[in-house]
Amino acid sequence: MRLRHIEVFNNVYKTGSVTAAAKLLNVSQPSVSKVLAHAEQQIGFPLFERIKRRLISTPEADILYRHTAIMEDVLTDINEISEGLAEIPVDRLRVACTPSLGIDFFPKAIAQFKLMNPNVNFEISSNHYADIRKNISDTLLDVAVAQDQSEDEEIGIINLAKGNFVILEPKNNQDKTYKSLPFIKLSFKSPLGKKLDKYILKNKLHLESTISSDNYQMAASLVNNGFGYTILDEHTARTSHLPNSQITELLPKLEFNINLMFLKNVAFSISTKKFIEFLSDFHYEL
Numbered sequence: 001m002r003l004r005h006i007e008v009f010n011n012v013y014k015t016g017s018v019t020a021a022a023k024l025l026n027v028s029q030p031s032v033s034k035v036l037a038h039a040e041q042q043i044g045f046p047l048f049e050r051i052k053r054r055l056i057s058t059p060e061a062d063i064l065y066r067h068t069a070i071m072e073d074v075l076t077d078i079n080e081i082s083e084g085l086a087e088i089p090v091d092r093l094r095v096a097c098t099p100s101l102g103i104d105f106f107p108k109a110i111a112q113f114k115l116m117n118p119n120v121n122f123e124i125s126s127n128h129y130a131d132i133r134k135n136i137s138d139t140l141l142d143v144a145v146a147q148d149q150s151e152d153e154e155i156g157i158i159n160l161a162k163g164n165f166v167i168l169e170p171k172n173n174q175d176k177t178y179k180s181l182p183f184i185k186l187s188f189k190s191p192l193g194k195k196l197d198k199y200i201l202k203n204k205l206h207l208e209s210t211i212s213s214d215n216y217q218m219a220a221s222l223v224n225n226g227f228g229y230t231i232l233d234e235h236t237a238r239t240s241h242l243p244n245s246q247i248t249e250l251l252p253k254l255e256f257n258i259n260l261m262f263l264k265n266v267a268f269s270i271s272t273k274k275f276i277e278f279l280s281d282f283h284y285e286l
Contacts, residue, residue: 003075005039006068008032009047013065016055091271092121096135096144100216100232101258102126104239105284106145113278120271128214129190136263142272145279147233148191149259158260160279165196165256167248168220168237169229182228183207187214192233192256199254220245238286 001009011021012032022029040047047061057065097106110122127135129149135141137154151157167178175181185207186193193214200207211228213219216236223230224242233256237247260279262268268276 001039001043001068004035005042006071007075008035009039009061010065010068010072012036012048012055013057013061018055091269092123093271093275094123094125094140094142095275096125096127096132096141098129098132098146099126100236101145101147103217103235104286105235105258108284109145109279109282112282113275116278117271117274120275132261136261139263139266142262142268143276143279144261145258146191146261147258148195148256149261154264156262156264158262158276158280159257160260160282161258161284162255163258164234165192165199165231165250165254166234166237167229167231167250168223168242168245169248170223170226171244171246173229173246178229182211183209184219184222184228184230185209185212186216186219186230186232187212190214192216195254195256196231203252234286 008021008025011024012018015021015024018032018036019029022032025032036047045060046058047064048055048057050056095106095110106124110124114120114122125141127144129146132141132144132146133149133155136144145160147163149155149157169178169181173181186196188194188197199205211219211222213222216232217240219230219232220236220240220242222228224240224245226244231250234247237245260276262276
C-alpha cells in the first residue's frame with residue numbers, strides 16, 4: 001500500500017463513510033472511492049463491505065488498521081514538526097564580524113533579530129578579515145559581516161550599508177594642520193587600511209607614521225592616551241566612547257561598504273535565510 005492508500009483507508013475506517021473521509025481529506029467523494037478501490041486491487045482483498053447501506057470493515061481490514069494507525073501517528077508527528085520548523089525555526093546560526101562592527105553594529109542587529117525570532121540560537125565570534133574568509137570557506141561560519149569585501153568564486157557578497165572614515169584627534173586639539181601630532185596608521189593588510197593608503201596617495205597627503213596597527217580600537221586608544229591622531233572608520237571612533245578624544249570630519253570624504261558574506265552554492269537553513277533577509281533590510285544609525 002502506498003501512503004495515499006493508507007491515508008484514505010484510515011480515514012474511511014475511522015469515519016465508516018467515504019463521504020465523511022472525503023470531507024476530512026478535503027477531496028471529492030469519487031476520488032476517495034477510486035483510491036480505495038486501487039488499494040484493494042493492489043493488496044488483493046476487500047477492505048470494506050456495504051451491508052444494509054453501511055460500510056463495514058472486513059476482518060483483514062481490522063488487522064491492517066492496527067498497523068496503519070501507528071503509521072498515521074508517525075505521519076502526523078512529521079507534519080507537526082515540519083510546520084513548526086517553518087513557523088518557529090529552532091536552529092544555531094554561526095556568525096562573525098570584524099572587531100569594529102562587533103562594538104555596536106552587529107550586536108544591535110542580532111538583538112533586534114532575536115526579538116522577532118527568539119528560538120534561533122547564535123554562536124557569535126569576532127575575527128580579522130583573513131580568518132573570516134577562511135572560516136566561511138571551511139563552512140565553520142554561516143554568514144559574516146565585514147567592511148569592503150569582494151566577491152570571489154566561493155564567497156558571495158551583499159552590500160548592507162555604507163560608512164565613512166573620520167579623523168580621531170585629541171580633545172581640544174588646536175593644530176588643525178596636524179603637523180605637530182604623530183600619525184597612527186592603519187595596517188595595509190586590512191581592506192580599510194589599503195583603501196586609506198590609496199586615499200593618502202591620491203590626495204598627496206604627507207603622513208609619516210612610526211606606529212601602524214591592524215587593531216582599530218588600539219589605534220583609537222592611543223589617541224585617547226594622548227599620542228597623536230588617526231584616520232579610521234566611524235564605527236570604531238563613535239562607539240568606543242573615548243573621553244579624551246574628538247571626531248573631526250575627513251575631507252574629501254572617504255566611504256567604505258559594510259558587506260554580508262556567505263558561502264555560495266550551499267543550501268541555507270530557514271534561520272539563515274531569515275537572518276540574511278533581515279540584515280538586507282536592517283537600518284543602522286550610529
